Amino acid sequence: MKREDPEVAHWRDAPRPWPWWPPARSPEAAAAAAVAAQPSSDASFGRSVDGELDLTKGVVLYLDGITVSFDGFRALNNLTLTVDAGELRCIIGPNGAGKTTMMDVITGKTRPDSGTAFFGQTIDLTRLAENQIAHAGIGRKFQKPTIFAHHTVFENLELSMKADKRVRKTLFAKLSSAERDRIAMTLAQIRLTDSADRQAGLLSHGQKQWLEIGMLLMQEPKLLLLDEPVAGMSDDETERTAELFLSLAGTHSLVVVEHDMKFVETIAKKVTVLHEGSVLAEGSLADVQNDPRVIEVYLGR
Incomplete structure (x- = not known):
């Protein structure tokens, strides 16, 4: 019996920001069927004129009254939050404020006790x-990059491409010109064109973070959740990351959880402050920085 590649086994079982092993039917069909089975909504935002789902306008994310408890501790306490399509929203707050649990709810990792x-x-x-x-x-995207260290940058993007993997006879089937163009465009976006043939494990910390963002982009998401994306980056890498996020806003909606206030100042038009599982304050960075409640619980005097 052929021995399983230990790297493949590791990545199969590790938490991933994008799905790799496909379900019994195509992922698109599964998601579409699940959505179709849900009750219809009378809300007009988030839909086009003909009623089809449109994630390029209106509200892309709507959380209302979300409560999550772990052994009696309320990680989220009646959390209500909306994010507009194309918006770049920064989420800040002290440790234990509920930031990670909020993202867990959005991605289905944690089911709320109540709320929608x-x-x-x-x-x-x-x-x-x-x-x-x-x-x-x-x-x-989690704080620690999850990439295929022993594959090239190009191969990492190819592996994460949104496609029905069941139809591929080999791991690296021949790519179409359109698929190669998509990878080339993504390489340019994340500024790794010159490193396309380089083994991913040899990249700098910041480059690995950009590669993982590129892997997410290959999945064609409308909403990106980014957890402390500049942690451990050099000043130059942080600056380049800010430029990348600003270039993605509009086409994508971004929710960025970050403690680096200088970075937040660079990219944020609207900031949400979480505290004890609820929204403590919301507005421009200047507004929240001058809010006495935020100063007391997070920024310090």
């Missing part, structure tokens, strides 16, 4: 599995 969570105001996230949510258009 909608994507595009029509997709009930509380009814979908993690892989269905990812294929519906939500991508998540």
Whole structure:
């Protein structure tokens, strides 16, 4: 019996920001079927004129009254939050404020005790599995990059491309010109064109972070959840990451959880402050920095 590649086994079992092993039917069909089975909504935002789901306008993420408890501790306490399509929103707050749990709810990793969570105001996230949510258009990047270290940058993007993997006879089937163009465009976006043939494990920390963002982009997400993306980066890498996020906003919606206030100042038009599982303050960075409640619980005097 052929021995399983230990790297493949590791990545199969590790938490991933995008689905890799396909379900029994195509991911797109599974997500579409799950959405179709949900009750229809009378809300007009998040839909086009003909009623089809449109994630390029209106509200892309809607959380209302989300509560999550772990052994009596309320990680989220009646959390209500909306994010507009194309918006770049920064989420800040002290450790234990509920930032990670909020992203876990959005991606289906954690089910709320109460409350509603909608994507595009029509997709009930509380009814979908993690892989269905990812294929519906939500991508998540964890703080520690998860890449295929022993494959090239190009191969990492190819592996994460949104496609029905069942039809591929080999791991690296011949790519179409359109697929190669998509990879080339993504390489340019994340500024790794010159490193396309380089082994991913040899990249700098910042480059690995950009590669993982590129892998998410290959899944064609409408909403990106980014957890402390500049942690451990050099000043130059942080600056380049800010430029990347600003270039993605509009085409994508971004929710960035970050502690680096200088970075937040560079990219944020609107900031949400979480504290004890609820929204403490929201507005421009200047507004929240001058809020006495935020100063007391997070920024310090």
